[in-house]
Amino acid sequence: xxxxxxxxxxxxxxxxxxxxxxxxxxxxxxxxxxxxxxxxxxxxxxxxxxxxxxxxxxxxxxxxxxxxxxxxxxxxxxxxxxxxxxxxxxxxxxxxxxxxxxxxxxxxxxxxxxxxxxxxxxxxxxxxxxxxxxxxxxxxxxxxxxxxxxxxxxxxxxxxxxxxxxxxxxxxxxxxxxxxxxxxxxxxx
Amino acid sequence: xxxxxxxxxxxxxxxxxxxxxxxxxxxxxxxxxxxxxxxxxxxxxxxxxxxxxxxxxxxxxxxxxxxxxxxxxxxxxxxxxxxxxxxxxxxxxxxxxxxxxxxxxxxxxxxxxxxxxxxxxxxxxxxxxxxxxxxxxxxxxxxxxxxxxxxxxxxxxxxxxxxxxxxxxxxxxxxxxxxxxxxxxxxxxxxxxxxxxxxxxxxxxxxxxxxxxxxxxxxxxxxxxxxxxxxxxxxxxxxxxxxxxxxxxxxxxxxxxxxxxxxxxxxxxxxxxxxxxxxxxxxxxxxxxxxxxxxxxxxxxxxxxxxxxxxxxxxxxxxxxxxxxxxxxxxxxxxxxxxxxxxxxxxxxxxxxxxxxxxxxxxxxxxxxxxxxxxxxxxxxxxxxxxxxxxxxxxxxxxxxxxxxxxxxxxxxxxxxxxxxxxxxxxxxxxxxxxxxxxxxxxxxxxxxxxxxxxxxxxxxxxxxxxxxxxxxxxxxxxxxxxxxxxxxxxxxxxxxxxxxxxxxxxxxxxxxxxxxxxxxxxxxxxxxxxxxxxxxxxxxxxxxxxxxxxxxxxxxxxxxxxxxxxxxxxxxxxxxxxxxxxxxxxxxxxxxxxxxxxxxxxxxxxxxxxxxxxxxxxxxxxxxxxxxxxxxxxxxxxxxxxxxxxxxxxxxxxxxxxxxxxxxxxxxxxxxxxxxxxxxxxxxxxxxxxxxxxxxxxxxxxxxxxxxxxxxxxxxxxxxxxxxxxxxxxxxxxxxxxxxxxxxxxxxxxxxxxxxxxxxxxxxxxxxxxxxxx
Numbered sequence: 001x002x003x004x005x006x007x008x009x010x011x012x013x014x015x016x017x018x019x020x021x022x023x024x025x026x027x028x029x030x031x032x033x034x035x036x037x038x039x040x041x042x043x044x045x046x047x048x049x050x051x052x053x054x055x056x057x058x059x060x061x062x063x064x065x066x067x068x069x070x071x072x073x074x075x076x077x078x079x080x081x082x083x084x085x086x087x088x089x090x091x092x093x094x095x096x097x098x099x100x101x102x103x104x105x106x107x108x109x110x111x112x113x114x115x116x117x118x119x120x121x122x123x124x125x126x127x128x129x130x131x132x133x134x135x136x137x138x139x140x141x142x143x144x145x146x147x148x149x150x151x152x153x154x155x156x157x158x159x160x161x162x163x164x165x166x167x168x169x170x171x172x173x174x175x176x177x178x179x180x181x182x183x184x185x186x187x188x189x
Numbered sequence: 190x191x192x193x194x195x196x197x198x199x200x201x202x203x204x205x206x207x208x209x210x211x212x213x214x215x216x217x218x219x220x221x222x223x224x225x226x227x228x229x230x231x232x233x234x235x236x237x238x239x240x241x242x243x244x245x246x247x248x249x250x251x252x253x254x255x256x257x258x259x260x261x262x263x264x265x266x267x268x269x270x271x272x273x274x275x276x277x278x279x280x281x282x283x284x285x286x287x288x289x290x291x292x293x294x295x296x297x298x299x300x301x302x303x304x305x306x307x308x309x310x311x312x313x314x315x316x317x318x319x320x321x322x323x324x325x326x327x328x329x330x331x332x333x334x335x336x337x338x339x340x341x342x343x344x345x346x347x348x349x350x351x352x353x354x355x356x357x358x359x360x361x362x363x364x365x366x367x368x369x370x371x372x373x374x375x376x377x378x379x380x381x382x383x384x385x386x387x388x389x390x391x392x393x394x395x396x397x398x399x400x401x402x403x404x405x406x407x408x409x410x411x412x413x414x415x416x417x418x419x420x421x422x423x424x425x426x427x428x429x430x431x432x433x434x435x436x437x438x439x440x441x442x443x444x445x446x447x448x449x450x451x452x453x454x455x456x457x458x459x460x461x462x463x464x465x466x467x468x469x470x471x472x473x474x475x476x477x478x479x480x481x482x483x484x485x486x487x488x489x490x491x492x493x494x495x496x497x498x499x500x501x502x503x504x505x506x507x508x509x510x511x512x513x514x515x516x517x518x519x520x521x522x523x524x525x526x527x528x529x530x531x532x533x534x535x536x537x538x539x540x541x542x543x544x545x546x547x548x549x550x551x552x553x554x555x556x557x558x559x560x561x562x563x564x565x566x567x568x569x570x571x572x573x574x575x576x577x578x579x580x581x582x583x584x585x586x587x588x589x590x591x592x593x594x595x596x597x598x599x600x601x602x603x604x605x606x607x608x609x610x611x612x613x614x615x616x617x618x619x620x621x622x623x624x625x626x627x628x629x630x631x632x633x634x635x636x637x638x639x640x641x642x643x644x645x646x647x648x649x650x651x652x653x654x655x656x657x658x659x660x661x662x663x664x665x666x667x668x669x670x671x672x673x674x675x676x677x678x679x680x681x682x683x684x685x686x687x688x689x690x691x692x693x694x695x696x697x698x699x700x701x702x703x704x705x706x707x708x709x710x711x712x713x714x715x716x717x718x719x720x721x722x723x724x725x726x727x728x729x730x731x732x733x734x735x736x737x738x739x740x741x742x743x744x745x746x747x748x749x750x751x752x753x754x755x756x757x758x759x760x761x762x763x764x765x766x767x768x769x770x771x772x773x774x775x776x777x778x779x780x781x782x783x784x785x786x787x788x789x790x791x792x793x794x795x796x797x798x799x800x801x802x803x804x805x806x807x808x809x810x811x812x813x814x815x816x817x818x819x820x821x822x823x824x825x826x827x828x829x830x831x832x833x834x835x836x837x838x839x840x841x842x843x844x845x846x847x848x849x850x851x852x853x854x855x856x857x858x859x860x861x862x863x864x865x866x867x868x869x870x871x872x873x874x875x876x877x878x879x880x881x882x883x884x885x886x887x888x889x890x891x892x893x894x895x896x897x898x899x900x901x902x903x904x905x906x907x908x909x910x911x912x913x914x915x916x917x918x919x920x921x922x923x924x925x926x927x928x929x930x931x932x933x934x935x936x937x938x939x940x941x942x943x944x945x946x947x948x949x950x951x952x953x954x955x956x957x958x959x960x961x962x963x964x
Contacts, residue, residue: 045328045329056329076329078330080330089330094353103363177337
């Protein structure tokens with residue numbers, strides 16, 4: 001009798017996640033399985049000072065869990081490399097390196113994208129409230145800053161995607177300016 | 190005491206009093222000028238100025254450990270607030286936010302006078318389109334985030350241009366809003382003292398202030414485990430001075446007590462002991478007086494050398510008492526004094542060679558020792574006899590002399606083994622000749638290894654500048670220096686563009702010449718001129734010209750701003766940066782342009798070529814230091830050889846026999862070989878002062894060889910002569926040996942070389958004395 005109860009409980013435990021609605025935990029598990037790849041991106045920045053948005057394009061590549069390279073090709077070549085906590089920007093032969101450990105606000109900002117890419121729920125929840133909607137095929141993850149210091153920079157971050165592939169990241173800055181990063185994966189064999 | 194004796198004594202006393210008065214008023218110093226060239230070349234002068242007055246010599250690095258990051262940050266802020274209020278500190282930086290607001294504000298206000306991009310073309314339609322287009326592109330990048338609020342006032346990006354020049358160096362880590370070490374476990378501060386690097390008292394006061402304010406701050410915060418680490422050239426100077434002061438007292442005391450004990454054991458008479466110390470006191474005082482009169486200041490290390498001089502100058506008294514005790518004064522004057530005098534003269538030759546040294550410390554040691562020995566010998570010859578008369582009752586040392594004689598007499602059987610040993614030593618030295626010498630000037634530095642390591646660690650943690658590579662310009666006025674700095678900068682810019690140089694600093698960066706500022710202001714259009722150009726330039730741009738009204742008014746206002754002067758920079762850290770790079774001295778002004786090497790390092794030849802014909806001087810501080818030291822070493826080599834040559838010439842003239850000369854010189858040469866090989870085997874890396882030590886082995890050791898040589902005349906050495914030689918040798922070895930206890934490399938090297946060398950010189954002289962002359 002008791003054996004059957006235990007077996008039933010175990011069975012229930014194993015099947016429960018599959019039965020429940022698509023949730024943050026499952027999304028994170030999906031994302032964490034993504035080991036990296038290359039993608040084209042188009043970034044559109046809407047700035048109140050300017051009459052029309054600035055569009056930049058290029059390629060980005062991600063290697064789990066903490067290496068992200070963003071290579072802007074237009075309007076002006078620039079390489080941004082995030083390797084662990086070192087962020088470096090190369091532009092016009094000038095190279096700028098920033099140790100993110102020195103910049104808690106910037107680190108929180110970076111963690112939003114890095115945490116999503118690597119499916120690191122703990123890192124995301126340190127600074128943001130997470131809200132997930134949609135299905136596994138077409139999900140929308142909204143990050144709302146929980147810290148005042150970060151809220152002073154960014155109001156909201158919206159990430160959309162399909163399964164373990166991120167398709168867009170939208171930042172709504174505190175001053176109303178927006179930037180939308182659309183990502184198109186490059187298929188690799 | 191006879192009238193004549195009284196008169197002699199009175200004369201001596203007067204001389205001593207006068208000497209004491211001079212010594213009392215002498216300036217004593219324990220700073221690094223001991224090591225700095227007395228007659229520097231223009232390049233070396235830059236080196237010396239940087240060491241004495243340069244900004245790097247006034248930087249102190251501070252690390253705060255213990256507690257949590259937040260607690261350390263609070264301590265760091267509190268310490269900064271306390272120290273910044275004190276006149277002893279020019280600047281206290283800890284990286285806290287807000288501390289650079291004044292700089293940014295200044296740069297922004299004067300951006301059109303300071304930015305090198307400002308010229309007529311920059312404000313033409315095409316120039317505006319390019320510059321503003323660039324700024325808009327930058328908005329697309331994360332680097333443009335900070336630029337956004339400034340864009341309406343500074344669309345051409347002058348502040349970005351200025352800031353990119355300012356922040357080119359590596360920034361330290363930061364934790365809880367203040368600078369931190371690489372591992373984040375310590376809060377770091379960078380402090381610039383008001384006192385010059387050469388002002389050791391000022392540096393000591395500043396360091397004490399930092400320590401006591403830190404203690405007070407930590408107590409106020411209730412943080413018991415907080416600790417402070419500090420380093421920098423100022424601390425080195427203070428510690429070295431303390432070490433040298435401490436050593437002078439300690440070494441002189443050890444040497445004096447040991448020698449007094451020996452003398453009392455021999456004389457068993459307070460009267461003879463006191464008389465025997467008379468030449469020592471006179472010699473020491475005379476040495477200080479001579480150095481003070483000739484050099485103006487007396488180095489602490491020179492006084493420390495006195496410990497050795499005590500051991501050497503006491504010998505003359507010993508010879509006098511022991512040798513005249515048995516034979517009487519007249520006989521001593523006739524039979525022994527000529528030999529003693531020749532010994533004195535050889536010592537004088539040895540020390541005298543050092544007088545010519547361009548290394549001021551060495552010249553002082555030479556003068557001090559030479560005067561001291563001459564004075565001690567003179568007092569022995571002319572004052573002691575007057576005071577003692579014929580009444581030198583000394584206990585009979587003949588038994589001791591006999592035993593010594595028997596012992597020394599058996600030494601001749603060691604001739605072949607000694608020669609074999611010396612041959613082996615020579616072979617060893619020849620084989621290892623490449624590894625014998627320490628090629629670095631730091632070998633002479635009294636800074637301890639631990640202090641050097643701590644300094645390196647703190648320096649790496651905070652990224653403090655080391656200013657190894659400099660370009661130096663000379664000019665008659667400040668304006669001329671700034672104009673020259675701008676011209677030199679233009680040449681360096683080409684190297685930066687090629688990538689062979691990462692960057693450089695220049696005093697003209699934040700204080701451009703009046704000419705350059707005026708030219709920039711003249712190229713600024715009026716608002717009425719600028720408006721149509723701006724509209725034309727921005728026709729297709731996402732940025733509408735009507736949003737840039739503040740830009741128009743800022744440019745208009747900049748046309749009439751008064752020029753930036755040094756006084757305009759007061760209250761910003763830029764003012765200090767300019768002061769550091771623009772120095773006024775008696776002959777005019779010097780401008781310094783420190784270079785930041787690129788990834789392939791610095792190609793000195795390329796930089797010299799780029800500067801050719803401009804009058805600017807490229808200096809690699811490390812190479813210059815090493816060159817300076819190698820010059821010293823080469824000079825010391827020549828002086829030592831010259832000293833030995835003088836000694837040989839003197840002995841050849843006095844002895845008038847090649848055979849006798851060889852008999853005197855052979856044991857000395859062998860002693861030098863064996864001592865140096867011994868030191869090498871013990872792992873000592875030889876430096877300049879070991880070389881000087883070799884010269885002194887010859888100069889001091891020749892005294893013993895001369896007595897044996899004289900014995901050849903008389904077919905035997907009297908037992909009391911042997912006894913006096915043994916005791917004199919003992920005191921000399923004690924005097925020089927005491928220096929071996931020193932932590933100051935200059936003194937230590939002389940001690941470990943001459944101490945054993947003197948004993949060996951006596952033993953070998955006995956070993957190689959012609960057979961029939963043996964006791």
